[in-house]
Amino acid sequence: MKNFYRTSYRFYKPDQKEHKIFAISDIHFSDHTTENLNQIAQKAEHQKPQIITISGDLIDSLESADEPHEIARLKAWLTRLAKVAPVCLCLGNHDFYRQPADFKSGLSKNRHYIAERNDDFIKAVGELDNVHYLDDASFENDEFYVFGLTLPPIYYHFDYVTEKQGSILSPGSEDINVLLEKLDELTEFTTKLPKKKTKILLVHSPVHLLNETVKAKIAEFDFVFAGHMHNGVVPPLLNEIWRGRKGIITPSKHVFANHNTRSGLYENQLIVLGAVTTIQKGAKPLSFLNHAFPVNYVTVETSHNEADSRKPDIRKKYENWYK
Numbered sequence: 001m002k003n004f005y006r007t008s009y010r011f012y013k014p015d016q017k018e019h020k021i022f023a024i025s026d027i028h029f030s031d032h033t034t035e036n037l038n039q040i041a042q043k044a045e046h047q048k049p050q051i052i053t054i055s056g057d058l059i060d061s062l063e064s065a066d067e068p069h070e071i072a073r074l075k076a077w078l079t080r081l082a083k084v085a086p087v088c089l090c091l092g093n094h095d096f097y098r099q100p101a102d103f104k105s106g107l108s109k110n111r112h113y114i115a116e117r118n119d120d121f122i123k124a125v126g127e128l129d130n131v132h133y134l135d136d137a138s139f140e141n142d143e144f145y146v147f148g149l150t151l152p153p154i155y156y157h158f159d160y161v162t163e164k165q166g167s168i169l170s171p172g173s174e175d176i177n178v179l180l181e182k183l184d185e186l187t188e189f190t191t192k193l194p195k196k197k198t199k200i201l202l203v204h205s206p207v208h209l210l211n212e213t214v215k216a217k218i219a220e221f222d223f224v225f226a227g228h229m230h231n232g233v234v235p236p237l238l239n240e241i242w243r244g245r246k247g248i249i250t251p252s253k254h255v256f257a258n259h260n261t262r263s264g265l266y267e268n269q270l271i272v273l274g275a276v277t278t279i280q281k282g283a284k285p286l287s288f289l290n291h292a293f294p295v296n297y298v299t300v301e302t303s304h305n306e307a308d309s310r311k312p313d314i315r316k317k318y319e320n321w322y323k
Contacts, residue, residue, distance in 0.1 A: 003236070003294040003295070003318050003319070003320060004039070004043065004294050004295045004296070004297060004318065004319040004320070005236070005239075005274060005294040005295070005296050005297075005316070005317075005318055005319075006043075006296075006297055006298070006299065006316070006317055006318075006319055007263065007264075007274075007296075007297075007298045007299075007314065007315070007316045008298070008299045008300075008301070008313075008314070008315045008316075009265065009271070009298070009299070009300045009301065009312050009313070009314055010300075010301045010302075010303050010305075010308050010312060010313040011222075011268075011300065011301070011302055011303065011308065011312050012302075012303050012304075012305065012306065012308040012309040012312075013198070013222070013302040013303065013304075014304055015195065015196060016143075016196060016197065016198050016222075016302050017143050017198075017302070018301070018302055018303060018304055019049075019050040019051075019143055019198070019301070019302055020047065020048070020049040020050055020299055020300070020301045021049055021050070021051050021052075021053060021198075021200070021223075021298075021299065021300040021301075022043075022044050022047050022049035022051070022052045022053070022084075022085070022297065022298075022299055023052075023053045023055070023225050023271070023273055023297070023298040023299070023300060024040060024052075024053070024054055024055075024273065024276050024296070024297050024298070025054060025055035025056060025057065025092075025204075025225070025226070025227025025228070025273040025274070025275060025276070025296075026055075026056070026057040026092070026227045026228065026230060026273075026274075026275035026276055026277060026278075026280075027054065027057060027058050027059070027276045027277060028057055028059070028060040028094065028275070028276070028277040028280035028281065029058055029059045029060060029064055029070075029074050030059070030060045030061075030064055030070075030280070030281040034073075036276055036277055036295050037077045038077075039295060040276055040295060040297060041077060041080045041081055043297055044081055044084050044085075045084055047299055048084065049084065049085050049299065050085055050143060050144070051085050051086050051087075051088065051143075051144050051146070051200075052081050052082075052084065052085050052086070052087045052088070053087075053088050053089070053146065053200060053202055053225055054087065054088070054089040054090070054202075055090060055092070055202050055203070055204055055225045055226055055227040055228075055273055056089075056090050056091055056092025056093070056094075056095065056202070056203075056204030056227055056228065057092035057093065057094040057095060057204065057227065057228070057275075058074075058089060058091075058092070058095055058125070059074070059094060059095055060094055060277075060280045060281050061094060061097045061098060061099050061113070062096075062097060062098040062116055062118055062121070063098065063099060065118050065121040071121070071124065074125075075124070075125070075128060078125065078128055078131050079128055079129070079131070081131075082128060082129060082130035082131050083130075085130075086130050086131075086132065086139065086141065086144075087130060087131045087132065088132045088134055088139050088146045088148065088200075088202060089125070089131070089132070089133050089134060089148065089202070090134050090135075090148030090149060090150065090202035090203060090204060091122075091133075091135055091148070091150045091151075091204065092204035092205075092227065092228065093151070093153065093156045093204065093205075093228070093251070094280070096115050096116060096117060096152075096153045097113040097114070097115065097116075097153075098113065098114045098115075098116045099113065099114075100113075100114050115153035115154075115157070122135055132146075132148075133148070134146065134147065134148020134202060135148065135150050136148070136149065136150045136182075136186060136189075137189075138189050140194075140197070142197075143197060143198060144197055144198050144199075144200065145193055145194050145197045145198070145199045145200070146199075146200045146201075146202060147186075147189050147190065147199075147200070147201050147202065147221075148202045148203075149182065149183075149186070149201060149202065149203040150182075151178065151179065151182070151203065151204055151205055152178065154175065154178060155174055155175050155178040155179065155205070156174055156205070156252070173252065174205060174207045174208065174252065176207075176208040176211060176214070179208055179214060180213065180214065180217070183214070183217040183218065184217075187217075190217060190218055190220065190221070191220060192220075193220045193221070198222050198223070198302060199220060199221045199222045199223070200221065200222065200223050200224075200225060201218055201221040201223070201224045201225070202225050202226075203224065203225075203226050204226060204227055204228050205226060205228045206224075206226035206227075206228065206229065206259075206260040206266075206270060206272045207228075207259050207260065208259075209224060209226060209260065209266075209270050210260060210266060210267065210270065215267075215269075221269065222269070223269060223271060223300065224269055224270045224271070225271050225273060225298075226260075226270065226271070226272050226273065227272070227273045227274075227275065228251055229247060229250055229251065229260065229261045229262070229263070229272060230247075230251070230274065230275040230278050231247060231261075231262055231263045231274040231275070231278070231296065232246065232247010232248050232249065232250065232257075232261040232262050233247060233248050233249050233278060233279070233293075234247055234248055234262070235292060235293070236292070236293065236294060236318070242262075244262070245258065245259075245260055245261055245262045245264070245266075246258050246261055246262065247261035247262050260272050263296065265312065265314065268311075268312065271298060271300070273296060273297075273298055274296025274297075274298075275293075275296055276295050276296065276297070277290060277295075278290055278293035278296075279293065294318060
């Protein structure tokens with residue numbers, strides 16, 4: 001039986017409607033994720049949120065988008081979610097990645113991905129009823145304003161020399177200048193936001209989101225949902241006693257990195273989500289370890305109860321699959 005790890009938040013928001021958000025990230029869709037997809041859909045149906053968000057890495061690599069039967073399966077899952085509530089997604093780094101013939105996986109310092117944009121795939125997903133693939137775009141209804149920020153592949157791999165010459169202790173990094181330039185280009189979507197609505201920014205990587213300059217540019221959002229870090233790949237039992245924001249290893253192969261690696265709430269705005277699929281198919285031969293990790297999901301509720309005004313109510317627990 002697959003376990004889930006649910007983190008629930010309740011925030012005091014007296015000027016906004018009370019509602020529930022169901023937030024997930026890092027689906028890494030492939031032929032290995034059928035069980036996880038079915039179970040996360042059941043969780044969403046049970047929670048009955050008013051909106052569902054996915055903070056990037058919908059697919060593990062573009063090979064999934066090449067197979068008509070796989071695309072049909074993914075679209076059927078998204079359609080099932082969309083019957084519960086509007087689904088808003090942003091793009092992650094794996095949503096741009098293609099594996100060349102000599103692809104190396106596992107802990108290889110040279111990941112051998114080719115960056116490619118598949119606009120047909122993005123369009124096909126975004127055309128589903130009640131599904132909104134937010135590629136530097138916004139979704140808005142009576143209760144929510146959601147913006148999906150696309151961090152391009154150059155953000156994740158801006159220094160190919162460092163990427164190839166670096167070690168597991170000192171690999172390449174993520175380029176804050178790309179993030180700042182994007183935010184400057186998109187001020188019409190990130191400022192003068194509707195005050196009475198819950199405002200959510202979806203962005204895949206949380207690495208630079210606590211930088212003071214970045215925070216000033218996204219200050220009007222109530223919540224920022226990011227993923228990418230897979231909770232630092234900290235095993236379940238160790239996760240209960242491991243403190244701080246350092247994880248074991250990050251997607252960029254940093255060991256014990258200290259940049260928002262762990263799932264949780266940062267400064268009452270940024271929520272870093274755990275992964276639906278912690279060890280993705282592209283990480284084989286290590287992908288068998290995925291059976292040891294739970295499926296992560298988050299619920300965020302807005303409240304008019306003044307008891308929640310001092311600090312958010314945060315609860316964490318393991319759950320079994322609802323049959």
